[in-house]
Amino acid sequence: MEIEEQVRRFGERLRERRRKAGLSQLALAERAGVDLAAVSFLERAKRAPNLNTLVRVAHAAGVAPSALLEDGESSRRPAAARDGDPLKLFGANLRNVRDDAGMSQEALAQEAKLDRAAISIIERGTRAANLRTILKLARALRVPPASLLDGVG
Numbered sequence: 001m002e003i004e005e006q007v008r009r010f011g012e013r014l015r016e017r018r019r020k021a022g023l024s025q026l027a028l029a030e031r032a033g034v035d036l037a038a039v040s041f042l043e044r045a046k047r048a049p050n051l052n053t054l055v056r057v058a059h060a061a062g063v064a065p066s067a068l069l070e071d072g073e074s075s076r077r078p079a080a081a082r083d084g085d086p087l088k089l090f091g092a093n094l095r096n097v098r099d100d101a102g103m104s105q106e107a108l109a110q111e112a113k114l115d116r117a118a119i120s121i122i123e124r125g126t127r128a129a130n131l132r133t134i135l136k137l138a139r140a141l142r143v144p145p146a147s148l149l150d151g152v153g
Contacts (some may be wrong), residue, residue, distance in 0.1 A: 010044040015043040016060040031060035048131035055153040065153040066146035088125030111140035
């Protein structure tokens with residue numbers, strides 16, 4: 001599936017989860033601490049959230065961040081959310097999956113068409129990857145995008 005299609009499906013999932021929670025876009029925006037326009041843009045796939053925003057809107061909608069990257073209800077047991085910085089947890093997940101795949105940062109960067117320095121910064125948890133980057137990394141690692149969010153949020 002193309003990255004833009006996955007971003008569109010993220011927006012659809014967010015809208016669906018927001019409605020299931022009985023929230024308006026304004027209520028979700030207020031709960032998440034984001035601008036109303038941001039929620040509208042996310043739901044219409046006009047903007048891809050960074051990891052911090054993804055975590056905030058997921059919590060505001062009452063779901064785990066990984067639920068916004070999966071179709072339907074997950075068949076796997078959800079990982080327990082760990083306390084801590086979402087950026088550091090995501091970075092650790094990325095590093096572990098990359099190591100399990102036997103890939104160097106350089107190889108992952110080439111496969112994902114990203115800068116190697118960006119991979120390093122993301123793995124250290126000092127930069128929030130945006131949704132398109134998360135999707136590119138998951139594709140390059142041949143894992144479901146939600147797996148990179150295990151325990152995040």
